[in-house]
Amino acid sequence: MTYNKRSDGRKFDELRPIKAEVGVIPRAEGSARFQIGKTxxxxxxxxxxxxxxxFLKNNERGVLRCYYxxxxxxxxxxxxxxxxxxRSKEIGLVTxxxxxxxxxxxxxxxxxxxxxxxxxxxxxxxxxxxxxxxxMALADAGFPMKDLVSAIAVGRxxxxxxxxxxxxxxxxxxxxxxxxxxxxxxxxxxxxxQMDGYLKRDELREVLKTAQKAxxxxxxxxxxxxxxxxxx
Amino acid sequence: xxxxxxxxxISLLEKNIRYDKRKFDQFRPIEIEYGISSKSAEGSARVKIGETxxxxGIKMELGTPYPDQPDKGxxxxxxELLPLSSPEFETGPPGIESIELxxxxxxxxxxxxxxxxxxxxxxxxxxxxxITYIDGYSINDAGxxxxxxxxxxxxxxxxAKFPKYDEKTEKIxxxxxxxKKLELKELPIPITxxxxxxxxxxxxxxxxxxxxxxxxxxxxxxxxDIVALQKGGEAPLTEEEIEKMxxxxxxxxxxxxxxxx
Numbered sequence: 032m033t034y035n036k037r038s039d040g041r042k043f044d045e046l047r048p049i050k051a052e053v054g055v056i057p058r059a060e061g062s063a064r065f066q067i068g069k070t071x072x073x074x075x076x077x078x079x080x081x082x083x084x085x086f087l088k089n090n091e092r093g094v095l096r097c098y099y100x101x102x103x104x105x106x107x108x109x110x111x112x113x114x115x116x117x118r119s120k121e122i123g124l125v126t127x128x129x130x131x132x133x134x135x136x137x138x139x140x141x142x143x144x145x146x147x148x149x150x151x152x153x154x155x156x157x158x159x160x161x162x163x164x165x166x167m168a169l170a171d172a173g174f175p176m177k178d179l180v181s182a183i184a185v186g187r188x189x190x191x192x193x194x195x196x197x198x199x200x201x202x203x204x205x206x207x208x209x210x211x212x213x214x215x216x217x218x219x220x221x222x223x224x225q226m227d228g229y230l231k232r233d234e235l236r237e238v239l240k241t242a243q244k245a246x247x248x249x250x251x252x253x254x255x256x257x258x259x260x261x262x263x
Numbered sequence: 264x265x266x267x268x269x270x271x272x273i274s275l276l277e278k279n280i281r282y283d284k285r286k287f288d289q290f291r292p293i294e295i296e297y298g299i300s301s302k303s304a305e306g307s308a309r310v311k312i313g314e315t316x317x318x319x320g321i322k323m324e325l326g327t328p329y330p331d332q333p334d335k336g337x338x339x340x341x342x343e344l345l346p347l348s349s350p351e352f353e354t355g356p357p358g359i360e361s362i363e364l365x366x367x368x369x370x371x372x373x374x375x376x377x378x379x380x381x382x383x384x385x386x387x388x389x390x391x392x393x394i395t396y397i398d399g400y401s402i403n404d405a406g407x408x409x410x411x412x413x414x415x416x417x418x419x420x421x422x423a424k425f426p427k428y429d430e431k432t433e434k435i436x437x438x439x440x441x442x443k444k445l446e447l448k449e450l451p452i453p454i455t456x457x458x459x460x461x462x463x464x465x466x467x468x469x470x471x472x473x474x475x476x477x478x479x480x481x482x483x484x485x486x487x488d489i490v491a492l493q494k495g496g497e498a499p500l501t502e503e504e505i506e507k508m509x510x511x512x513x514x515x516x517x518x519x520x521x522x523x524x
Contacts, residue, residue: 056403057314058349069302073402075347098354103341103398104304104320108437110396113343114356147347149400151318152300 032206034189038199044241046183046195046248051163051256053171061172063256065164068197069154074164076172079142093139097126097146099161105150107198122158129162129213129223130169133176144174155198156184162213162223167253171260179253180222181246182213185238187230192237194245208234212242216250219243272474276462282470288511290466291315293522295414297422306423306445310415312466314405316348319398319415321423321445325435326394328385336384336392340370342399342412349404367493368413369397372451372482376490379420380448386428393425395445406468409480410519413453417523420447451490452519453482454512458498463508465515479505481512485520489513 037043047068056062059075066072082088099122103111115123126148134144146168148161159182166180186196187208193200196209208228214221221239230238272282281287291313299318300307306321328335342365344352357365373379384393397419399412427439457467457475464471477496483489489509494500500508 056316056348058403058405059347071300073347077346077350080350098346100345102300102318102320102400103396104300104307104322107303109324110322110398113341113398145346147345149345149347149402152303154302 032189034191034193034205037193039197043191043193044244046245047197049249049252051167051252053167053256053260059168059172061168061170061174063164063167063171065160065167067156067160067195069152070156070160071151072148072157072160072164073151074146074148074161074168076144076146076165076168078144079139080145082141082143087143088141090140091137093136093141094143095127095131095134095136095146096143097123097130097148097165099123099126099148099158101150101153101157105153107153122161125223125225126158126162126165129182130165130180132220132222133166133178133180133215134169134174135177138175144169153198155196155201158182159184159211159213163249163253167256170257178215178217179250180213181216181249181253182211182223183242183245183249185210185212185242185245187228187234187238192234192241194241210238210242212239212246214242214246216246268470269474272470273459276459279462281464282468287462287464288515290515290519293414293519295418295522297418304419305426305440306419306421308415308418308422310411310418312407312411314403315407315411316402317408317411317415318400318402319412319419321419322396322398323423323426323435324394324396325386325428325433326392328389328392332381333389334385335381336386336394337381338370338373338379338395338397340365340373340397340399340416342369344401344404344408348401352401352404363493363495364409364412365399367491368409368453368480368482369399369416371491372413372453373397373416373420376449376451376482376484378447378449378451380446383446391433395423404469406470406472407455407466409455410453410466413482414519414523417447417450417452420445421523449484450520450523451482451484452516453480453491454515454519455480456508456511458496458500458504458508463504463511465511479508479512481509481516483513483516487513
């Protein structure tokens with residue numbers, strides 16, 4: 032099988048239009064909005080602040096807590112029931128793991144840094160948009176970071192490796208793999224790697240190379256958002 | 264909140280000056296943006312009042328009419344004060360503050376003013392109805408979330424179009440939106456007035472909300488009738504004070520209603 036044309040006419044290695052903005056929630060220590068195509072993620076950071084209940088505390092290092100949530104009207108199809116789901120909890124967890132390597136949590140023993148990610152509208156790639164927004168929010172809050180974190184969903188659809196999968200591609204009924212990747216773009220170190228689907232060993236290399244290119248592009252947009260906010 | 268700021272807010276008010284120098288009956292600038300989630304929601308809107316930001320969205324689903332109203336559909340209002348929007352809000356199921364907002368600011372005004380004809384939400388008597396979910400969320404709390412969420416809910420309803428309903432399969436095709444609008448016969452605008460000492464102010468900042476002894480949210484419609492009331496805060500109100508607060512809401516409601524037209 033050959034996948035010849037993407038449903039929205041994009042090139043196989045083309046990202047959807049990106050809009051990145053920081054400082055969108057004045058009440059938070061740091062915040063960001065990241066839009067890729069029709070997927071819109073907003074992230075806010077609070078802390079470092081005291082962590083309760085006490086047994087969750089770690090006196091050696093701070094705790095990073097990430098909460099991922101879809102607003103009830105943001106899904107395709109029926110209303111998303113409010114409250115955490117198994118899916119949203121798992122995404123919260125992988126988001127923590129994706130962001131933590133960029134931070135120095137030993138600087139905040141006994142405290143928590145809370146990151147809240149809300150999806151206002153979704154068209155696939157939501158965890159990646161959330162992580163990308165959250166990394167910007169952390170930097171906006173002024174945390175010293177080794178690097179930003181940029182994330183992208185790469186797909187394998189039939190014989191093609193495609194970048195920034197949208198919902199219609201995610202639902203593709205032929206051969207498909209959906210790979211979510213987060214990396215620290217300067218070093219290329221991967222901080223999140225998840226896959227649903229079916230992939231050949233050799234295709235993985237191409238997936239990672241493709242993700243690296245896409246993250247470089249996203250990184251550029253992230254940095255531009257900071258320039259727009261803080262230098263102009 | 265800092266006790267110094269609190270006493271500053273009050274001592275300024277005693278000289279008839281507000282913390283941010285606004286007039287007592289003056290709103291901060293209001294921005295309304297429609298269709299912020301048009302791919303997924305049937306209707307959606309963002310409202311900003313100064314630095315306060317909220318969003319609201321409409322989802323429509325199928326349900327069975329209630330036995331006592333077999334020829335009517337219904338609405339379900341929900342508000343969440345997101346921990347993203349303020350260090351004061353916590354994760355977890357909606358607290359009492361969110362529930363009060365959902366019921367008193369969103370649901371009651373729309374329901375009691377008959378803004379939506381529930382009969383038009385009935386698909387088949389006793390068997391099938393539309394349930395219209397109205398969900399409001401705080402994005403940044405800089406005071407007066409109540410009026411912002413009330414306004415956003417109305418704007419989202421105004422933006423809403425029915426999804427395609429297939430009579431044969433009795434299912435909704437959410438990918439296909441029809442041109443049929445959710446008709447709003449009234450625009451019930453909730454306006455909150457707060458009382459600090461002997462002063463009455465609208466569109467309070469967080470700093471002012473902290474000092475509020477009492478508040479009254481009054482929802483009014485175009486002809487000047489009242490469709491919902493909710494008193495909050497510790498202090499009691501006299502009849503005179505209530506009249507004053509209602510008149511202030513009514514007057515501001517007229518102004519704000521124009522923004523939705």
